Amino acid sequence: MHDIRAIRDNPAAFDAALSRRGVAASSSDILAIDGERRAAIQAAEAAQAEANKAAKEVGAAKGRGDEAEFERLRALVGAKKSEIAELNDKAKELDVQLNDLLMGIPNLPYDDVPNGEDEDDNVEIRRHGNPRNFDFDPVEHYEIAGVQDGMDFETAAKLSGSRFVLLSGAVARLHRALAQFMLDTHVEENGLSETITPVLVREDMMYGTGQLPKFGEDSYQTTNGWWLIPTAEVTLTNIVNGSTVEESYLPRRYVAHTQCFRSEAGSAGRDTSGMLRQHQFEKVEMVTVCHPEQSEAEHERMTKCAEGILEKLELPYRTVVLCTGDMGAGARRTHDIEVWLPGQNTYREISSVSTCGDYQARRMNARFKPSEGGKPEFLHTLNGSGLAVGRALISVLENGQQADGSVDLPSALYPYLRGKTRITAEGALE
Incomplete structure (x- = not known):
């Protein structure tokens, strides 16, 4: 969410920044x-001051025996109370309108x-x-x-x-090995906290990270109000929802392997073949909660963490910075990492690493206490895939495929497959 004071101070800059995203919202x-x-x-507040003043004068009028003044003042106090209640209700309604507008x-x-x-x-x-x-001629994974x-x-x-897909045998084993390899690397080498x-969250958690209100159609909601997470960004980032932490607590770097669920409402007709775009998939997600001065360096650090997984898997990739029109709503800058898929003869996204500034923290009311004193400040949050497990499976299979239909596997996975190095053309690990 946006800082209303910043919009008041420089509305032209706010409008100019939004126009870069093609958004018509106006300051x-x-x-x-x-x-x-x-x-x-x-x-x-002015009416309350008048009511307070009149209330003090009521007793004096009564003491003087000035019944007319007493009744006038008492009536004024009653009228001011009604006026104050109406004005407070109006302010609350406008506050809700303003909050809803800023949230979107x-x-x-x-x-x-x-x-x-x-x-x-x-x-x-x-x-x-x-x-x-x-x-x-290489073929696609399936x-x-x-x-x-x-x-x-x-x-x-x-x-x-x-x-949806049903994985079994060697392919299922490889999928599991990839997730374990990613987790171990992020915990043991990159210092993330497992x-x-x-995977079910309350609605306000989805608001906190920005999936709601605008993008509800891309997620699934249960009949009792829970939402299925589209990514562990929702749960990991909301760990600090409503909290004010000590500066010494920062940075906090998390990693989680979860099931993720997306309706893919906005991608009808895209990638309908194979595993590239599924309603249910697994992802190893990284989230950092940090001091504002740390977030720039942290964005590059998290990008390197995701890239490092691909390097260990010996997979060609490229890293791009997304333009304003392709960037997710909550991000201030996003690095997409795209892995080479020979079956499609192109690079495809396997990770997005985004820095969000204080946008999510304001929605969650998540702050920290400066160690040198002063008022609590909003945290900065970052998130990124480290990696999407299904897409990593696709890329390992396509890049390792052989002419006879077998697949040579990356050496980094051998320990997770008990020394197995390939999938045979008959579908067995050996």
Whole structure:
């Protein structure tokens, strides 16, 4: 959420930043409601002062025996109480309107974020590894002979409908190994704190990280009001919801492996084949809660953590900074890491690492106490995939595929597969 004082101080800068995102919201609409709200509060305070003054004079009038003045003052006090109640109710209604309006406005991009409308305007900032030269035409993950029996979309559709998959055998084992490898790397080498979180959350937690109110159609809600998390960003970030922590508590770096659920309402018709875009999937998520002065360095650190997983898996990738039109609503800057998929002959997103500034912290009312004293300040939050497990599975399978339908696996996974190094063309680990 946005700081209303910053909008008051520089409405032109606020409008200019939003216009870079193609958002029509205007500071004039916000400030009109804010002005009316502040006027109601000031009027209520003035009426309260008049009521207090009249209340003090009531006793004096009674003592003087001035019955007419006594009745006038008593009536004035009663009228002022009614006026104050009406003004307070009006201020509360306007406060709700203002809060709802601010809640629906996306974060402001940092100045260094490139302008643009969509993914075609994203800017590559680095690349690692070279795509493998195949002596045959590589296929997509679900077409590899050794994978087909272990990746069952037909049975999953019978069970749950489209955009689900049933993994079994070597493919299921590889999927599990990838998640464990990611967790161990982030905990043992990157210093993140492993966390197990719920996957069902209250509605206000979804508001806290910005999935609501605008993007409810992309998530699933149960009949009793819980929401299924679209990512562990929701649970990990909301650990500090409503809290004021000591500065010494910061930074806090979390990692969690969870099931994630997305309706994919905004992606109808996209990536309908294979595992690229599923309603249910697993992700290893990183979240950092930190001091504002740490967030810039932390964004680069988290990006390196995600890139490091791909490097250990010997997978070519590139890192891009998203343009203003392709960036998520809660982010001020986002790095997308895209892994090479030879079956599609292109790079595809496998991680988004975003810095959100104090946008989520304001929505959650999450603050810290400066160690040198002074008023509590809002925290900064960051989140990123480290990585999407299903997409890592896809990339390992496609990059390791062989002409006979077998798959050679990255050496980093050997310990997690008890020394197994490949999936045979018949679908067995050996």
